[in-house]
Amino acid sequence: MLRESSKTTGENYDLTLLTGTSGDGNIPHGALLVQFAEAVLGSDDERLRAVQSEIRARMGDAALVDAAAIIATFNAIDRVADSTGIPIEDNKAEVTADFRAALGINAFAEKRGEIADPRDRKSGA
């Protein structure tokens, strides 16, 4: 979806931000939002409080709430996807193949003994 947003808006977002590279990736407050996600999923409460304060100061309270809601959603939706073994859809596999490979995301599926790209299963790979 981030890539789709990037294509539609004509912005050139740096998708390597997803894997933890530094910088904003051409997304306003990108680095800060990545830090927020990492702090919520981490265990350092002091760091989390510092990032929360910085978001409120730079982006506002409503942004903190909406960002929190996204983290809350995906921290759980990932568990639904992983525990039910749903595959990525063929059409998504096709359009995301290049950046999944480049960002090393295929390794997540391979680590589970799954085929990263369902099209490979159909071709007998």
Add this chain to the structure above:
Amino acid sequence: MITYSDASVAVRADIVEAHRVAWGRIARPGTWFDGATRVAIAAEARCVPSCALCKRQKEALSPYSIAGRHDSLGILPERVVEQIHRIVSDPGRLTRTWFEDIIASGTSDAEYVEIVGVVATIVSIDTFCRAIGVPLHPLPEPVAGAPHRRRPRTARQRGEAWVPMIHPKNLEGDLDTEEERVLAKYWGGVLANIRRALSLVPEEAYAWFQLVETQYLPGKWMRDFANEYRAITHAQIELIAGRVSVLNQCFY
């Protein structure tokens, strides 16, 4: 009842309402479990961060080589505790073999899916609380009553996922259950697998995505990149979503 009145930030009213609805659902009889069991599942999920076995498994290169007993509340069967703890502690390394072992140990596939739905709900709301800096909500009191135990005949194993799912094409025409009729009305057109993941228990699939759409974006807004609907942009939303999924090592 859930409230965010003590939070240092104002929480959107639709989120408050969605969390109240979700909390109420945890407490009420579900499809396969009564309210007391559903609340026990949520309580067990909260034990995971302090489970020594989960910690050792999480740190291990081969998590399935580490044996032992989970630090649990002792309310639920060990097979259910194992399911809850693994999903919460190390979701990125769940395997089909592990899933098949859970089913072979006596949990039905439909019970498994309902447990996933309850775990997802408690993880999501607890994560939100941590993210805005408020204490976790006390768990709700169970509501008396029996689960209705209706399995949708439209859910089938087509080799797509580990669990049987309903395909939207099978929700056309006469349907056996009210739950399927609700899904038929709510679904439509081509559906992403993530929306179908819990459809073996239609109530969980429907309720879970009501919460998702409130916290994230309804489908019609998701791809409307010309307009912004939240205090953060589409790009910021998808950056956060993507980063969380990478941290969880979620391929999907």
